[in-house]
Amino acid sequence: MTTANPPRLLTPDEVGACIRQFRQMRHWSQEQLAEISGLNVRTVQRVEQGDSASFDTRRALARAFELNDIDALNKPFSLPTDEELKAAQEQFERDHVTLAVTPLTTGRQLASLVTSCEMDLSEPAIELPREAAAEFASLVDYYREYRECHDLYSETDKLEIYDDLQRHIDTLRVLGVSLTYGQRGVALRMGSGLPMSATCLYVVAFRLGQEPSQIVTPKAARIG
Structure with missing residues (x-):
């Protein structure tokens, strides 16, 4: 059994190793971490390479990883043992699922996806x-309304829906945002009743040109 390491200030190399481990655990690229933390990619690269990081940079990274204490990387810190790292990785994988995502480029494609899924998690x-942000929110509101009453539209009317969805997608691209989608079977539990099977659509916005091929999402979520 490995003894826990006593808390101490981390060296730049150790901070870099922790950041890389946290990032890889979440299946994030350096570009994704940069976006989430508000740092530039070169800063993330330098930190992971063991270069010195400022107080604010360490805070931004701690916030990106949702550490309970955003100053955790600026204080004496207990490095996890190999066993603790392995246990944390296994727990993360039990609590999350990795989904393949595909570029979402046309209004017709989005309309078809929306009506084939009972629910969506779009963010x-x-x-x-x-x-x-306002354009993305308008798109989500639009296709959720369409899903609720799509069976009332004629095939001719649906062509206008496809065009409207396309305009939202095109506007987002002009603003430097692209969309990806993934699908996942889920079990919905309503109160104490038996779970019901459903298909959930994930529509996720990324910076144009930085779209990943996979996303990581919690296995369980509370639907409000």
Whole structure:
């Protein structure tokens, strides 16, 4: 059994190793971590290489990984043992699922996806500028309304829906945002009743040109 390491200030190399481990555990690229933390990619690369990181940079990284204490990397820190790292990785994988995602480029494609899934979890993977955030929210509101009453539309009417969805997608691309989607079977539990099977659509916004091929999402979620 490995003895726990006593708390101490981490060296730059150790901070870099921790950041790399935390990032890889979540299946994030350096570009994704940069977006989530608000840092530039070169800063993330330098930190992982063992270069000295400022107080604010360490805070930004701790916040990105949702550490309980955003100053955890600026204080004496107990490095996890190999056994603790392995246990944390296994726990993370039990609590999360990795989904393949595909570029979402046309309004017709989005309409078909929306009507083939009973629910969706749609959100930006990055902090969007105000204009792009409003456009993404408008798109989500639009296709959720369409899903609720799509069977009332004629085939001719649906062509207008496809065009409207396409305009939202195109506007987001002009604003530097692209969309990806993934699908996943889920079990919905309503109160104390038996779980019901459903298909969940994930529509995720990324910076144009930085779309991943996979995302990691919690296995369980509370639907409000």
